[in-house]
Structure formats: structure tokens, C-alpha cells
Amino acid sequence: MVARLTDGLREESLAALPAWSYEPGRDAITRRFLFTDFTEAFAFMTRVALIAEKADHHPEWSNVWNRVDILLTTHDAGGLSTRDLQLAAAIDALVKA
């Protein structure tokens, strides 16, 4: 099983993911994505879903029209792990492309 990140490692790793916010209450990271409309938002969610399923690591998320809110944490570890950092980086790459 993957381990929760230590405080030091978490701070260091999150410096590489500046678009994400740390949520201490959940030991999670969150990011809001805004698109032009629902079609664009849902297309993004579909791409994230395929990546998440392949990695067997899934976001907690919600969608309202053009907005997608994503929270990443590792349930098996009880907090943030390297699996969340990897998924966050892959999601960032999707919106940068």
C-alpha cells in the first residue's frame, strides 16, 4: 500500500503543482477548472476518467455546467500520497496541451 506523504515531502512536492491548493482538513489537494461550456467540461472529465481508471486512482469531483472541481487524496493511505501528485501532474498536462 502507498504511504501518506510526510509534511516535508508534501510541501516540497506541492511546489511543483502551483495550481493546486492544499486542503489540510482532508489531507488533499484541490483545483477548479473552468471551461467555455458543459461540452468542454465533460470532454475534460472523460479524459481525466480514462487516465484515472488506467492508474486505478480516482478523483473526488463535481461538475456544474462549465466548472469542474477536483479533489485528490488517497483513501487507502488516509491522505495525500505520490499517487495524487502523479494524477495531478497528468491532469495539469491535459489542460496545458
Ligand SMILES: C[C@H](O)[C@H](O)[C@H]1CNC2=NC(N)=NC(=O)C2=N1
Ligand atoms: C481496489 C482499488 O485498487 C482501490 O480501491 C483504489 C481505487 N481508486 C482509488 N482512488 C483514490 N483516490 N484513492 C484510493 O485509495 C483508491 N484506491
